[in-house]
Amino acid sequence: MINDADDTITNPTANQPFGEVVRRRFSRRSVLTGGAAGAAAYVLAGIPTAAGAVEVPVSGETAPTPTLTFKPIATNTTDAVTVPTGYTAQPIAPWGDPIIPGGPAFKTDASNSAAEQAEQLGMGHDGVQFFPLGENRDSSSEGLLAINHEYTTNNLLFPDGDANWTAEKTQKEQNAHGVGIVSIARSADGWAIVDSGQARRITPNTPMQFTGRAVGHPLLRTATDPTGTTPTGTVNNCGNGTTPWGTLLTTEENFNGYFWEETEGEAEGIDQRQATNNERMGVGGQGFGYQWATTDEQWRADLHPTRPNTFGWIVEIDPYNPSSTPKKHTSLGRFKHEAAVVAESSRGEAVVYMGDDQRFDYVYKFVSTNPWRDDVAAGRSPLEDGTLYVATFNDDGTGRWTPLVWMESGLTPANGWDSPGDVLVRAREAADQVGATPMDRPEWIAILPGGQVYIACTNNTRREEANAANPRIDNTFGHIVHIDEMSASFGAPAFTWDHFVLAGSGDGTDGSTVEAEDMFGSPDGLWADADGRIWIQTDGRQPDGSNNQMLAADPSTGELRRFLVGPADCEVTGAAKTPDGTTMFISIQHPGDDGTPEEPTLTSTWPDRDPTSRPRPACVAITRDDGGVVG
């Protein structure tokens, strides 16, 4: 999502327990401190999985020592994807292409119908994952590409933009949201969409299922789902992740932007608890200006006050089974989910790290009740039952995970909490109550074996009071926090932390801990590959005014190199590799989208280079010309 959409503040609490700016925790070379201890001994061992080749970092193992072999590139403002010498960047799976070859073709004047859009890739490419196909699901030349379609830009989606709104336009815009799953294969000509019978679109209208401790809670009951068990659809899917049992996790971020609440919570039937909940989640007014509420009453929060509660979840999708019903796992809590990255604890539990991307919101993790292999063997998702925690970062470099569990930590009826489900639906308010640390917009999270966790805090230009973990007021360029889960278990209740890097110009004026040649701003996408490289992607203003970019870091040495610069006015996001590491997939979101809805200005012709067409978000397949591992 274009940076500003996540920028408002809905946290009314004063959870700033560490008001003093503590600068001793970082230094110019503090990028060196992240995960450096013991890093030299790290060796990655993949775990055998039900699905085949999908691996997650495991507690007790040690991270590998990566090598950065590419020649770093300079920043630029060109309208192209720039990669190092010896690499090729191929656009693939743009908005509007049919999900099956021979499906409805993209029309360059944006006149495709809603029905056609339902059989095409959506817009706003964000998180991307590669699920290998082949006999053992370990192929690096054929697989499923799962793409989040976070949001739409209506001056591109329609010939006449937001004007002359109709139910057909609502339907088309909804069909351009959600998730796209396509089969792709690599030939001598590069990667292309093929037909393996597994392509699928998931939209704001796809039937889903709730699991977990909030199922059936009154706050989840709606007019179309009176039992609170079978919600409809997913929206504003931002970051994503994979599980070791071979499924996709997609996140629901700025769902509030789609709801209208014309009477500010005063409608009949809305109680004060729900009104406060909607306010805390930013539901109100006419959202971000989407017009769905004008033709589809389900997006009227004043008429359907609990319907926003059916969004803000982590959704699990089996990409290998196109007829499977996606599951919304309530036990992972409801907030503006950005990241969903899975690790394995020393006891074999699934641990999911999650950021809540809003100014002054929090970092969470979920720990499954059972070892994940036991749940999978019993036919359950390990994400159905477990404990949600929220992070507090102390100013001495320690931290704690506080369980958000009913009847603990003051989450009691006396304080207005009626049940376990209530705590999960209103997880933000529960986190407010237990004293979680308000962060500078936590976005993606990267993890490495041995309990190493890296959290992108993209920026926060409205921070007026620093805390140790968020040490800069008016934090224009953001930073990356590093957590070391003590005892090297991802399931640990306490941790130590430091700053992996403070982003910025590197010129000594802004407190950044980078060299000038590696300058960057607004880290958003963050992903650790199997060799231990940390990939950093940006969404926002860069210190020198250049285009958004992607860098690679070696956490064992602190080395940082710029790998990619995106086209004009895009965001670089999403990261995945084939099992052999020779293709990396990323997303280019909103290329050329430099305007406002009122005054759109299109500054890009990427990727089609067709003056009669329009810029299109797309994925990019990056390969090395000598066939080696990307990085």
Ligand code: FEO
């Ligand atoms: Fe969807 Fe916070 O970016």
Ligand code: CA
């Ligand atoms: Ca985004």
Ligand code: CA
């Ligand atoms: Ca962002």
Ligand code: CA
């Ligand atoms: Ca993001």
